[in-house]
Amino acid sequence: MKRAELWPDHVLPAPHVPPPWPGRHVRLDGTLVHVRDTPATAPGAEPALYVHGLGGSAQNWTDLAGLLAGRLDGQAIDLPGFGRSEPGRRYTVPAFADRVVSWIEHSDRGPVHLFGNSLGGAVAVRVAALRPDLVRTLTLISPALPFLDFRRSLQGRMLPLLAIPRGERLAAWRLAQLAPEVMAQQVMESCVADLTRISEQRRREAIDEIRIRYEAAHYAAAYVRTFRGLVGSFLRSYLPGAGALWRQAAAVRAPTLVVGGRQDRLVDVRVAPQAARVIPDSRLLLLDGVGHVAQLEVPRTVARAVLALLAEASPAATPGPNGTEAAATPGPNGTEAQARAMVTGTEESGTGHDVAV
Secondary structure, eight states, X not given: OEEOEEOOGGGSOOSOOOOOOOEEEEEETTXXXXXXXXXXXXXXXXXXXXXXXXXXXXXXXXXXXXXXXXXXXXXXXXXXTSTTSOOOSOOSHHHHHHHHHHHHHHHTOOSEEEEEETHHHHHHHHHHHHOGGGEEEEEEESOOOOOSOGGGSGGGGGHHHHTSTTHHHHHHHHHHHSOHHHHHXXXXXXXXXXXXXXXXXXXXXXXXXXXXXXXXXXXXXXXXXXXXXXXXXXXXXXXXXXXXXXXHHHHOOSOEEEEEETTOSSSOXXXXXXXXXXXXXXXXXXXXXXXXXXXXHSHHHHHHHHHHHHHHHOSSOOBOTTSSBGGGSBOTTXXXXXXXXXXXXXXXXXXXXXXXX
């Protein structure tokens, strides 16, 4: 493990709030998967795939994918049962990993730069460990890798639901009791440390996503069954067996960036540093004042760390927003900007926060 570095901020596109990237449905393994495409804005871009977390969707990657479009040709998928994808037959980390592998092979874009947040991080670790031929680099944002002290997670309140037969019915009933606006606010409060960083446009989009959940009869069952599958994978990781997630993390050989928020309320804040220690070729970025979804809360900071990872992992020069080489971009005093800025502190959307490594 080593310290993460940050690419200079000025090589990124000017700050703005893009709308969600265009989406389409593709039939894969007999069901429809929803995919959002973030086309590259410069020649020579390499393929990337973004995987969301429990209860999330491809829309969670709108800002980060846009910031990286000068370097990456991005796709973000909705996992089975979430977003606009059809429900699946199984809701486990191995099943989701199989779907990601199937998509990479179906799209014929591999190897890809693979991104995963929360549940998507656990899925991405399994993919990178079992199919290293499909993964160029790995970026994990608050990965939901195993921990057993559920007092360190707001999700711990859901554990009793897993013991109730057909607990998804209770979850569906609870969902119906809350207005979309209230549910969206609760979700954001649990995932984001500083809500002032979330634009009004993103808030409206979150409400629209909640409405889609209300209209999907399968959503409550998909959520509960996925949570049950994730908890099961946590427990199995402390038993013998090659399928344990921590053993798979140790088997990852792709250059890896691990990002964690010190104010994460959903995944134990000790998981990100542990993941960086276990994964052999890893870099760690811990963000003070940031919650569970750093790619939503501080996308520019995450993008700068990703560009530094790509610059280190790829022999090709990392381009700036207009396709020019970032290493040749003049700094504020007319000198060349450093290609990789050591992590000493940064700002996001005008709101300062410390960066710790």
